[in-house]
Amino acid sequence: MNALAAPRPSNNPEPMLSGSRPPPSSVAGRLGRHRVTLAILLVVALAHLGAWWAMNRPVSMPDFRGQVNGLAFAPYQRGQSAEGTNWPTPDQIEGDIRRVSGMTRHIRTYAVHGGMERIPEIARAAYPDMRVTLGSWLDRRLDRNAAEIRRLVQVARESRNVERVLVGNEAVLRGDVTPAQMVGYIEQVRRQVRQPVSTAEPWHVWMDHPELGNAVDYITIHLLPYWEGLPVDNALRFIMEKYDAVRARFPGKRVVIGEVGWPSDGVAQGAARASRVNQALFMRSFFNIAEARGLEYFVMEAFDQPWKTSFEGRAAGHWGMYDLDRAQKWPLTGPVQETPAWLGWALGASFAAFLSAFFFLSRRPDIRWQGKLMLAALSQGFVALGTCVVLAMSETYMSTTAGVVWSLLVAGQVLLLAILLSDGFELAETVWGRVSKRQWAPVPAPEGTPLPKVSIHLPICNEPPAMVRETLDALAALDYPDFEVLVVDNNTTDPALWEPVAEHCARLGARFRFFHLGKWPGFKAGALNFALRETAPDAAVIGVLDSDYTVRPDWLRRMVPFFNRPEVGFTQSPQDYRDAHGGLFKRLMFWEYAGFFKAGMVTRNERNAIIQHGTMTLIRKSALVGAAVEGKAWAEWCICEDSELGLRLMRRGWEAVYCPDSMGRGVMPDDFSAYRKQRHRWAFGAVQIVKGHWRALLNPFNRSLTQGQRFHFVMGWMPWLGDALGLAFVLGGLVWSVGLVLIPLTRLYPSFDLFGMHLQTEGLRTALVAAGLSDEFPITLFMIPSLGLFAFKLAQIWTLYRARVACGPWDRLGAALGGLALTHTIGKAVWQGFFKRRAHFARTPKMENAPALVQGLMTARQEGMVMLLLWLAAAGITLAHRGGTWEAILWTVILLVQSVPYLAAVSMALVAAMPARQTSAVLGAVSAQSSAGQAVARTEMR
Numbered sequence: 001m002n003a004l005a006a007p008r009p010s011n012n013p014e015p016m017l018s019g020s021r022p023p024p025s026s027v028a029g030r031l032g033r034h035r036v037t038l039a040i041l042l043v044v045a046l047a048h049l050g051a052w053w054a055m056n057r058p059v060s061m062p063d064f065r066g067q068v069n070g071l072a073f074a075p076y077q078r079g080q081s082a083e084g085t086n087w088p089t090p091d092q093i094e095g096d097i098r099r100v101s102g103m104t105r106h107i108r109t110y111a112v113h114g115g116m117e118r119i120p121e122i123a124r125a126a127y128p129d130m131r132v133t134l135g136s137w138l139d140r141r142l143d144r145n146a147a148e149i150r151r152l153v154q155v156a157r158e159s160r161n162v163e164r165v166l167v168g169n170e171a172v173l174r175g176d177v178t179p180a181q182m183v184g185y186i187e188q189v190r191r192q193v194r195q196p197v198s199t200a201e202p203w204h205v206w207m208d209h210p211e212l213g214n215a216v217d218y219i220t221i222h223l224l225p226y227w228e229g230l231p232v233d234n235a236l237r238f239i240m241e242k243y244d245a246v247r248a249r250f251p252g253k254r255v256v257i258g259e260v261g262w263p264s265d266g267v268a269q270g271a272a273r274a275s276r277v278n279q280a281l282f283m284r285s286f287f288n289i290a291e292a293r294g295l296e297y298f299v300m301e302a303f304d305q306p307w308k309t310s311f312e313g314r315a316a317g318h319w320g321m322y323d324l325d326r327a328q329k330w331p332l333t334g335p336v337q338e339t340p341a342w343l344g345w346a347l348g349a350s351f352a353a354f355l356s357a358f359f360f361l362s363r364r365p366d367i368r369w370q371g372k373l374m375l376a377a378l379s380q381g382f383v384a385l386g387t388c389v390v391l392a393m394s395e396t397y398m399s400t401t402a403g404v405v406w407s408l409l410v411a412g413q414v415l416l417l418a419i420l421l422s423d424g425f426e427l428a429e430t431v432w433g434r435v436s437k438r439q440w441a442p443v444p445a446p447e448g449t450p451l452p453k454v455s456i457h458l459p460i461c462n463e464p465p466a467m468v469r470e471t472l473d474a475l476a477a478l479d480y481p482d483f484e485v486l487v488v489d490n491n492t493t494d495p496a497l498w499e500p501v502a503e504h505c506a507r508l509g510a511r512f513r514f515f516h517l518g519k520w521p522g523f524k525a526g527a528l529n530f531a532l533r534e535t536a537p538d539a540a541v542i543g544v545l546d547s548d549y550t551v552r553p554d555w556l557r558r559m560v561p562f563f564n565r566p567e568v569g570f571t572q573s574p575q576d577y578r579d580a581h582g583g584l585f586k587r588l589m590f591w592e593y594a595g596f597f598k599a600g601m602v603t604r605n606e607r608n609a610i611i612q613h614g615t616m617t618l619i620r621k622s623a624l625v626g627a628a629v630e631g632k633a634w635a636e637w638c639i640c641e642d643s644e645l646g647l648r649l650m651r652r653g654w655e656a657v658y659c660p661d662s663m664g665r666g667v668m669p670d671d672f673s674a675y676r677k678q679r680h681r682w683a684f685g686a687v688q689i690v691k692g693h694w695r696a697l698l699n700p701f702n703r704s705l706t707q708g709q710r711f712h713f714v715m716g717w718m719p720w721l722g723d724a725l726g727l728a729f730v731l732g733g734l735v736w737s738v739g740l741v742l743i744p745l746t747r748l749y750p751s752f753d754l755f756g757m758h759l760q761t762e763g764l765r766t767a768l769v770a771a772g773l774s775d776e777f778p779i780t781l782f783m784i785p786s787l788g789l790f791a792f793k794l795a796q797i798w799t800l801y802r803a804r805v806a807c808g809p810w811d812r813l814g815a816a817l818g819g820l821a822l823t824h825t826i827g828k829a830v831w832q833g834f835f836k837r838r839a840h841f842a843r844t845p846k847m848e849n850a851p852a853l854v855q856g857l858m859t860a861r862q863e864g865m866v867m868l869l870l871w872l873a874a875a876g877i878t879l880a881h882r883g884g885t886w887e888a889i890l891w892t893v894i895l896l897v898q899s900v901p902y903l904a905a906v907s908m909a910l911v912a913a914m915p916a917r918q919t920s921a922v923l924g925a926v927s928a929q930s931s932a933g934q935a936v937a938r939t940e941m942r
Helices: 028-033 035-055 091-099 116-126 142-158 179-190 203-208 210-215 232-249 274-294 307-310 342-361 371-395 402-433 464-478 495-508 523-533 555-564 582-607 620-626 643-651 672-692 694-698 707-748 762-770 782-804 809-821 823-835 853-859 861-881 886-914 916-939
Strands: 107-109 133-136 162-170 197-202 218-223 253-260 296-300 453-460 483-489 510-518 539-544 566-573 617-620 655-658 664-666 751-754 757-760
Touching: 028 035, 028 916, 035 371, 091 116, 107 296, 116 133, 116 142, 116 179, 133 142, 142 162, 162 179, 179 197, 179 210, 197 203, 197 253, 203 210, 203 218, 203 232, 210 762, 218 232, 218 823, 232 253, 232 274, 274 296, 307 757, 307 809, 342 371, 371 402, 402 582, 402 707, 402 782, 453 464, 453 523, 464 483, 464 495, 464 510, 483 495, 483 523, 483 582, 495 510, 523 643, 539 555, 539 620, 555 566, 555 617, 582 655, 582 707, 582 782, 582 809, 582 886, 617 620, 617 643, 620 643, 643 655, 643 672, 672 694, 672 707, 672 809, 672 823, 672 853, 672 886, 694 707, 707 823, 707 886, 707 916, 757 762, 782 886, 809 823, 823 861, 853 861, 861 886
Parallel strands: 107 133, 133 162, 162 197, 197 218, 218 253, 253 296, 453 483, 453 539, 483 510, 566 655
Antiparallel strands: 539 617, 566 617, 751 757
């Protein structure tokens, strides 16, 4: 009894995730202890490096040893744009001309304003033999077009090195200028200059408008097979067919290829893949054919121009032979690698993954090789994907806004990695761990052994009297010499609910005291604080019980002896339920709850990091009083006051004991709405706790928690943060899908009839782009990890349940369904917790009639609406893109996978609404395989 009255808590920091044996004193000894771990990590790291090597092997392709005929020349530097007022300086233009002079002696320009009109003059001064095809830009602004034509004529007449003139660029294709208007502009220029005059359009525009060909001195065609969606292997054949077709259409006219090229990066267009290797393969093959046939051409283009991505997509910024920093992307001879610097990235990724996996596995050398291999493979694979994302960022030209978005996405990837490694480690040590340090086998105290007095606190609020009487009768049957029961009713206004409970307490005798508080602050925490003040002075242990729990007679006799150890501050038994056979919905909930108490809590107990629950818990009274803040032991500001108290006790150095044996059973929520409210309260309360204890949880220099405790509390709640991010990604994906669906459809259907009106879609497309929507899919590397994590979570649940929870495969699937159904609710709760300080304490109603079918659907109406929107978006993507690219297929899969938790929520609501007689047949199909397992689960939570 002295130890109970005046305990000394221990606060000795233990190594994070420490194993069961003391570490060897020497480095060699420690390495020897981990030799199997190191060997497995090394093998997986080498496999990782091998995958990088396989994806970046040098690709052989035709060499080109001649000189490139010409380059499309736009000398815009980083931060400059043809659409703004920040234009290249003469020195910058001269520097770019000098840079391309080693590759070609012909350049083509696109405008005669913004300093571009000085290019012929600068080129002639730097390289007298550099020839310029002078271009001009025409759009729908007629007055601006007139000024552009005047400057074009003036520069052409004044510059001796201008060999050709181009009036406009793809102006007819864009619809800015009609063919008739273009013919007029061409004739106007031809009358005033000595050089040959043409305009530049894609090949099909010339074929569709032969009047253009008749008006020009030479034909300038654009051949860009990437935009045609052709694979690179067929691209060369395609452009030569189109080139020959245009020549045949306009015999006797010289045909100049004004643009030919392939982007080194960007979203796939049909079968066309934008990559550095494909760009080099296409261009070097074309150069050789062009040289053999004597073709005149301009490569699209000299330098990458990322300012074009805002209206042409990501690929538009990557057509250059040189990148934005003026480095040549690939050589004209010899093999080409997709990522020339891949080895450095690969070594960095492999080493980081090696350290990450070793950080976890070195703490548990007793994990079998299968678990080590699984965690090593997860770490290497996911770090490799993250490294590829960062690598893609380094090669992508981003605005400040885009950089912020990408940085947030990378931060999300880091979070996913943390969740993956944490869950992977939990799986490895739970399934493949060999040594357990803190398994507690409660042994009832022998008769006659002195036992401390226990004060059991039972807060109730609007509970059915029959249910509370059942709980009280179980307490009255406790096989324990000295205890009291304090029943505290708060905020119940109907006397018909609390008076029968008061009468029943009076019948049970002096051990049972009843208090009716009426309107009382603090919800359950307020009632418990009141009960603590009314506790018998000689009580040494406080027990807390929910109003629906019927305890075993030996509960106290088996659990109280743990307090003989002076460092123990509280004990916890699992939440168990007696109504698992009350229908299919109850069965699904039962097994969903079971996973945490039979696997998660057992693992957390190994590092003294269990979550305290507001039922089936015993607390040393002196510890509870000593942890009080401003006179209140239970935090009334937190709706999860039980978990908050457990964390506070651990911060003060108290040890917790988790006994996995079932000591009492309650009842589960009656419908999906109540089930959801309960989980909302837990998730919101977790955010409150993190905000209230952030220094202890997130500051590594704060030593009030051990590293193992900090790890379990932070990483244990991290998946809920993942659900919040998942909700944001769902909403963002729906918005993104609007552009992915509507913008391509406006191209497929330029006009449509609505209620007798003929409407053009061009304005809709412009409005969508102006709103920031895009018809390009997110980078594939951002989509794959989310799918991988989802698949791993399902595999983790299945494996953990098979190893730790005695239920059949159908019940495992049911447990997964129940967990997925709460994803949306948890995500909302976390976001609300970030922005709200407090939430209403939503009491979980029990033993109430199940709702009707329609009411059941209405409880999941929000999830159902999101599910339908995701399905509509997936169907729209399929319609608009016709499954033409892997990006389209992958995005459709993402949308469908995102809909799975919402489908689960609707399914759970429907199951909850089904009358019990309709679920009996379903239960009969699985009861044979699981009834025995359920009995085992209550007694063998190992």
